[in-house]
Amino acid sequence: MKINQYQSQIYLGWKKFFFNFENLNLYISPFEPPFFLKTRIERQRNRRGRFWKRLSSSLNYNKYSKTSPRPIYPPRRASLGILSVTATQLRGTSVGVGPTHIFFKGFNKTNQNTYLFHRGFAKQLQWVQKGDLLADCSASSKGELALGKNLLAAYMPWEGLNFEDAVLINQKVITQYTSLHIEKYDVEILENEKLTSNLPLRENPEPLLEENGIIKIGSWVQEGDILVGKITSRLSKKQLSRETENLNLNIVQYEQLLYDIVGQDLIKIQENSLRVPSGISGRIIKISICYQKEVSPHIQRGGLPPEVLCPLSMPYIPLAAGGSGSGRRRCGSGRGISSRSSFYSWKKNHNHKRVWWWNLFNQFSNIKFQKFSLNPQFFKKKSKQFIRKSKIVKVVIYIATQRELKVGDKISGRHGNKGILSKIFGNYDMPFLLNGECLDILLNPLGVPSRMNVGQILECILGLTGHIFRTKFQTVCFDEMNGYEASRSLIYSKLLKSANQTKQKWLFSKKTPGKVNIFDGRDGLIFHQSVLFGYAYIMKLIHIVDEKINARSTGSYSLITQQPLRGRAKQGGQRVGEMEVWALQGFGSAYTLQELLTVKSDDLMGRNRLMLTLLKNTPLNFGTPESLRVVLRELQSLCLDLNILY
Incomplete structure (x- = not known):
């Protein structure tokens, strides 16, 4: 079912934005x-x-x-x-x-x-x-x-593709498990940074950015697109002298001399924009902007000041003489409110059944409104009262992405029977039943007895009868307290009833009850053995392959250890630990191990000489790893004089 009847209202300041999710081409069924x-x-x-x-x-x-x-x-x-x-x-x-x-x-x-x-x-x-x-x-x-879907499942191995908890799935099920995810990205704007749509080294401004450098709501973005255009400028002459007045550096003196000769502040601009990370594409659905305190809330909200809309605070309410025990308080006559105006104290009357919180809120707002309405200049817009671009201190952007079911995603039942999707077959290639209905999912039967979660078999068979009769079953897995073989008799009776009412005798076999003969969708031949089938409740887990897959050639290094970073978010490499070193030693790959621990890790001199040796076709001389130097510095801090002998 294509979602086109639901619209999401997104409020940004005084604007009201209607976003239709039909533009996402989102196909999702509840x-x-x-x-x-x-x-x-x-x-x-x-x-x-x-x-x-x-x-x-x-x-x-x-x-x-x-x-x-x-x-x-x-x-x-x-x-x-x-x-x-x-x-x-x-x-x-x-x-x-x-x-x-x-x-x-x-x-x-x-x-x-x-x-x-x-x-x-x-x-x-x-x-x-x-x-x-x-x-x-x-x-x-x-x-x-x-949280999931009832799928027509069968427990059978198929050419080893569902080996070790792997799962085979029908292509028609992909649209049913299409999920919507919302990614959040934020950026902070410092004093020497500025938001703009006119970025350096670009002839024309970005078409998706507004004048303040923030992307428009409803824009479709892909990997590498600019979300917030931001430029960073170096310190000017005044800021530089203020920051470095106690530092006697030649570089600072030369820059100040350059400012005096030219007669103006030379500012170097560097682009530092927020971009869409790798592997993300979607639509902008919401933007939150944080301002400084100098900006009036009247401007930010575009409506009445918050003083009018907030409840009356206690310091503005003087106690009347002798009224502390009555539970009612009154305001003085010199505040624009009649002396007989009263309201209920929330602490003493919040349990009263006839006192509703919205009535109290309206009373507070009216009193506050009367107080500020005495000054006619309060609601008048002041001169130069507008939001400046430099007043924005933080921007938060929400991107809605649509993700289909792919090979590598993790799915699970309700009995801990989780698995990884190994291959997606077309509807015409999947095995089918005697009535021509193709299976939705194929599970490995070897994952049932060793895990001792045989409840999924009971769920599968009762799910079949529940699908036929359009009913539900509530029972305990293998409850034999009601009698010997109570579960077996329950299953057999339901299968026999479904076979008699639907007039499809193949649903219940006397030799192999619960199992039927199915056919191969590729050649139409029947399988040699009967297969257990039914309806299982399958859910899509949060472990998505798009968030885990990673590829890397080269990347940045750590400042302390000079080793490559680790982690997918930092475009880091894969760690070669102690046990991996043992494995390489066991196979005698000495030169591979030497490259991994020196040139490809933290050998500064070796990294610099590597390209030169490749161009000149000369042998490479390995240097000293930086991690060894760090250990020596730590030992020297303990008054241990250790040096490297070359």
Whole structure:
């Protein structure tokens, strides 16, 4: 199903930006709950006791939808009449409360770089009560936990391609596991740095950048594109004299003399822009800008000052005589508020059932508004009151990327049966059943007995019957307390019932119950042995091959050890440890080991002489590794006089 009905509203200052995810060409289908084993959240919902009591206190203020990806239910002891449901909010009315607005969360980033959002489930003009579902989240379907898909699976080896927990998958399943990820990139702007779209060594400004050097929302970016255009300038004459007034350096004196001769400040500019990292391509969905304190909040928010919208603080409220024990406080007459104006103290009345927090908030805002409205110059815009580019101190950019299922991704069931995707076959090459239905996934049967997670077999068979009857099963794996071979009789009875009702006798074989004969999709021939098949609940894990694959030729070195950096983020190399050295010694590869420990590691002189020896075709003389010099310096700091004898 192509997502085109949901739109995400993204607020940036006073702007309201509507972003349609149809431009992403995102093909993603909502996940579904499993056929087998009801989830924990569903069993808690059925109890309707402690679970609802824990939720209801925060759902009315919509705090619950801000922090966790869970469904939204009506407020406690309230019945709602749904007036309208949009992509961002639900508007309704209730008896005794009045109009109620429940806001949905858009596409927000999680700690695992995935997204959280709410989609409305209740319909317009629908009457809902306590316990009825209002909105689903990104991890639920109809109020049930849904993190994966029910796939038609078979346990069989196939030409060794699913050896050692490898998994074979059908190509038609790829669109069902297409996921959306949100990457976050930030950059800080220092005093000697400036944001601009006119970068050096470029004739024309970047088309995707705005005037302040920040990329436009909704732009499609790829690897290497500029997100924030930033240039760094060296210290000017005044800043240089201020920073180095106590330093007597010849270089500083020469630069000051050059400034005096030319008569102006010579500033060297260097580009230091934020670019899209390698392997990332997507669309800009959100931009957050942090300003300095000198910029007025009235300018940043583009609306009323925050003093008008915030609750009244306690220092502005003098206590009335004798009113400390009554729970009501009054303001003096000299502040533009009548002396009889009053409000409730939150500390003493927050448990009162008839005092709602939004009424208190409105009372506070009205008092604050009356106080500041006495000064008519307060809301008037001052001269030269605008946001300067130099006032921006930090820019945070969010990029939405779409990732399909690829070879190397990790998938898993609900019994710890995880595996790596080894190959993707077309629908016409996969094995098929007697009714012509092709399999979705092929699992290795050798991964079942040694791990002792035989519950996946029970899930597979009961998932088949649940798919046929469109029902769910809730049972304990191999619960023999109900009788001898209770699980076997349960499975056989369900398979026999499904075969009789569908009039497909091949679903239940008396010789091999639960197994059927399947055919090879490449040549149409039948396999020699029967195969266990059914529906298994498969989830896509966060271990994605695009975030792990790495290739490197040369890179930067550490300043202390002069060795190559490590890690994919720093474009580092692969470590040759102690055990790898033993392996090379065992095979007698002395010259390979010498290159790895000297020229390719931390031999400064050898690295410099390497290109010259290759050009002149002369033998290479290896130098001393820098790590040995570091050890000698540490020993010399302990008053041990050790030197290298050449």
